[in-house]
Amino acid sequence: MILRIKLLCRLGIEKVGKKDLIRFLYVGILIASFGDKILRPSEDSKITLFRILVPVMTLLLFYTKPIRVYNYILLLIVTLAYSLLASYTSPYSTFSFAAYLNFFTLIPFWWLCIDLREQNDEFFLYNLSRGIVYITLLLCVIQFFFGGVYFNTQNRLPEVNIYFNNGNELGLALSSFVPLYFFLERGRFKKIVVISLIIFLSWHNHARGTFFSVILFLFMYYNVVLFMRYKLLYLAFFVLVSVFSLSFILNFRIFGITVIDFFIEPLKHLVQLDPIKPNIGSITMRVNNIIFGIKEFKDNYLIGIGPDNSRAMVQSHIVYRAFSTQSMHNMVFQIVTEWGILGILFMGYFFRSIYIRIVEKTLPNFLLMFSIFLSLILASSISSGPFVNYAYLFMFYSTILYLPEIITRFNDEYERKG
Numbered sequence: 001m002i003l004r005i006k007l008l009c010r011l012g013i014e015k016v017g018k019k020d021l022i023r024f025l026y027v028g029i030l031i032a033s034f035g036d037k038i039l040r041p042s043e044d045s046k047i048t049l050f051r052i053l054v055p056v057m058t059l060l061l062f063y064t065k066p067i068r069v070y071n072y073i074l075l076l077i078v079t080l081a082y083s084l085l086a087s088y089t090s091p092y093s094t095f096s097f098a099a100y101l102n103f104f105t106l107i108p109f110w111w112l113c114i115d116l117r118e119q120n121d122e123f124f125l126y127n128l129s130r131g132i133v134y135i136t137l138l139l140c141v142i143q144f145f146f147g148g149v150y151f152n153t154q155n156r157l158p159e160v161n162i163y164f165n166n167g168n169e170l171g172l173a174l175s176s177f178v179p180l181y182f183f184l185e186r187g188r189f190k191k192i193v194v195i196s197l198i199i200f201l202s203w204h205n206h207a208r209g210t211f212f213s214v215i216l217f218l219f220m221y222y223n224v225v226l227f228m229r230y231k232l233l234y235l236a237f238f239v240l241v242s243v244f245s246l247s248f249i250l251n252f253r254i255f256g257i258t259v260i261d262f263f264i265e266p267l268k269h270l271v272q273l274d275p276i277k278p279n280i281g282s283i284t285m286r287v288n289n290i291i292f293g294i295k296e297f298k299d300n301y302l303i304g305i306g307p308d309n310s311r312a313m314v315q316s317h318i319v320y321r322a323f324s325t326q327s328m329h330n331m332v333f334q335i336v337t338e339w340g341i342l343g344i345l346f347m348g349y350f351f352r353s354i355y356i357r358i359v360e361k362t363l364p365n366f367l368l369m370f371s372i373f374l375s376l377i378l379a380s381s382i383s384s385g386p387f388v389n390y391a392y393l394f395m396f397y398s399t400i401l402y403l404p405e406i407i408t409r410f411n412d413e414y415e416r417k418g
Contacts, residue, residue: 019119022060022063022064022115022119023116023119023120025056025060026057026060026112026115026116027116027128028053029050029053029056029057029112030112030116030128030394031132032048032049032050032053033050033109033390033391033394034132034163034173034390034391034394035049035050035163036048036049036050036390037152037153037163037164037165037169038150038151038152038153038163040152042152043151043152043153046098050390054105054108057108057109057112058072058108061108061111061112061115064115064119065111065115068111072107072108075104075107076104079100079103079104079342080100082303082339082342083095083100083103083306083307083339084306085303086300086303086304086305086306086338086339086340087305087306087307087309088306089300089301089303090296090300090304090305090306090309091296091300091305092305092306092309092312092313094306094309094312095306095307096306096307096308096309098308099307099308100307102307103307103335103338103339106346106393109390109393109394109397110397113125113394113397113398113401114401116128117398117401117402122405123184125398125401125402126180126184126398126402129177129180129394129395129398130181130185132391133174133177133181133194134194136162136170136173136174137174137194137197137198139162139163140160140162140170140197140201141197143160143161143162144158144160144201144204150162150163153165153166154166158204159204159205159206160201160204160205161205164389164391167201167204167205167206167207168205168207168209168210169389169391169392170201170205170207171198171201171202171205171207171209171210171211171379172207172209172210172379172380172389172391172392173389173391173392173395174198174201174202174210175198175202175210175211175213175214175375175379176213176376176379176380176391176392176395176396176399177198177395178195178198178214178217178375179217179372179375179376179399179406180395180398180399180402180406181194181195182195182217182218182221183405183406183409183410184402184405184406184409195214195218198214199211199214199215202214209378209379209380209381210379212378213375213376213378213379214375216371216374216375216378217371217372217374217375220367220370220371220374220375221368221371223238224364224367224368224371227367228363228364228367266283266284266287269287269288269291270287270290270291273291273294273295274291275288275291275292275317276288279317279318285314285329286329286330286381288317289310289314289328289329289330289333290328290330290333292313292314292317293310293313293328293330293333293334293336293337294333294336294337296310296313296337297336297337297340300340302340302341303340303341304336304337304338304339304340304341304342304343305337305338305340306338307338307339308338309338310327310328310334310337310338311326311327311328313337314326314327314328329381330380330381331380331381332347332377332380332381335347350400353400354369354373354400354403357400357401357403357404358403358407359404359407359408360407360411364410364411365407365410365411368406368407368410369403372399372406376396376399379392380392380396
């Protein structure tokens, strides 16, 4: 009887195929990462389904490409030694092993996306991300009209956040999908409906960063197209319109805040590394957190202050705890603040990944890449950490992996209309 069961299992595995089984497990791990907030015993629990599956993911990555074992061990030793040095030479002298592992998981998660891209049909990864976004948007519409709060998430009704912790994290995931969807989706009507719904949800949730990231991407893309088509004629027109529009724009209010207060004043304080006083309010604290982080980066000899110590840094400057952010809320500067030079090299690796996938090094293509990734980085400026939102990381990684297709679609469209 036992032999028959073993034989049936073996025949079943052979029929399904190792490739299909690995793909099934990868997709399951990916879905667990999207639902990281709700797939845990309680809201404050550190044990999540995705974290339990991380060792399984690691073994699968080793199985598909054994050379990764050596890369993994080397990265583990180097990053662990570096994070210990940064942590105990910083003013906070504490080391968070959990935060270290969360950051380190960014690399295996990148490998997982590579495998899903390379070991399946050409557009399998894109179709998977599109399907997840469609289901997510459907759940958003249901919650918008009928309410309800998902377990382990914040209750901010009428804000829509479904299985994400809050509306900001939902907006981050959805807005980061827009550039990929904009270029790879064929149906014009579907693109208009989906992107409009994403913009509406960001506006409804007061997720300023994600709202402006989508608007910025669309604005820069169409300006790139018009500039490349009409050159100096369009440039002269753009300057003329900008001058006449300046007085209106400066007095225009966004979420009840003037454009000067929203952009110009914070930028001035950032350039001067002069914290805004008092340290109260969402925008003020986000700007000040960046300033505090840059100062810590400089004061700690560019080494960084160690994983999760940015949280202690932010909390040491809090004036009113009830109305304050508890973390940096900026992925890029949190990586720089905590990981210093190593964090910059880490981000440099992904910029290199972007550069080598630009098949033709032309001005339009570079301007296109600039518009895409500037919008993605702007969107990430609202998140509470570089490892919290795996949905955003998945969209970011997928965009990098599909850059050759994005550029090809862009050039084909540009030449067809040119």
